[in-house]
Amino acid sequence: xxxxxxxxxxxxxxxxxxxxxxxxxxxxxxxxxxxxxxxxxxxxxxxxxxxxxxxxxxxxxxxxxxxxxxxxxxxxxxxxxxxxxxxxxxxxxxxxxxxxxxxxxxxxxxxxxxxxxxxxxxxxxxxxxxxxxxxxxxxxxxxxxxxxxxxxxxxxxxxxxxxxxxxxxxxxxxxxxxxxxxxxxxxxxxxxxxxxxxxxxxxxxxxxxxxxxxxxxxxxxxxxxx
Numbered sequence: 001x002x003x004x005x006x007x008x009x010x011x012x013x014x015x016x017x018x019x020x021x022x023x024x025x026x027x028x029x030x031x032x033x034x035x036x037x038x039x040x041x042x043x044x045x046x047x048x049x050x051x052x053x054x055x056x057x058x059x060x061x062x063x064x065x066x067x068x069x070x071x072x073x074x075x076x077x078x079x080x081x082x083x084x085x086x087x088x089x090x091x092x093x094x095x096x097x098x099x100x101x102x103x104x105x106x107x108x109x110x111x112x113x114x115x116x117x118x119x120x121x122x123x124x125x126x127x128x129x130x131x132x133x134x135x136x137x138x139x140x141x142x143x144x145x146x147x148x149x150x151x152x153x154x155x156x157x158x159x160x161x162x163x164x165x166x167x168x169x170x171x172x173x174x175x176x177x178x179x180x181x182x183x184x185x186x187x188x189x190x191x192x193x194x195x196x197x198x199x200x201x202x203x204x205x206x207x208x209x210x211x212x213x214x215x216x217x218x219x220x221x222x223x224x225x226x
Contacts, residue, residue: 100124168220
């Protein structure tokens, strides 16, 4: 596979090259130091399969580059790297189609684990973000508090087997149309399932659903993959 590493610091690009080579020894790696060069290289190399994108670029906002990648090259996977890992930034990146968000403060082992998850079809969310969401929900309910116990599986929330399949594909960053093709379902049916899933998880959009499932620790796979 061919990977584009986008970061304005040569030392970070070199470190990422080492991580990628450890995971994919045969990977062809190209580098860009700003957003303009990144988009030019993507146009010149249509076989790029993954972009590792720093959000703090010298010429433009990384999120704007991510949005342009999503619009012009939707088949290319993108993983964001950033010095800031606040929940809003993570959510915006995932909303724009990123398959992972790796804080630059992460250890080499965490980066390896995150990229390994993305290569296997998952979405990586920083442990810190999951922990922040998990804090309230993981507290044991006190008597008379009205808090519900933490669900151990999607079925505890009343999701059907088919809805679990849809949720598993949502966790892989699949669009509704891609889910339709994978499960041989009509698009209105998939939309209804997504609505039911969001309601069961008590979230308002797909990004929040991905973060919620990550915090719950569910390991989901569509029936076709099991």
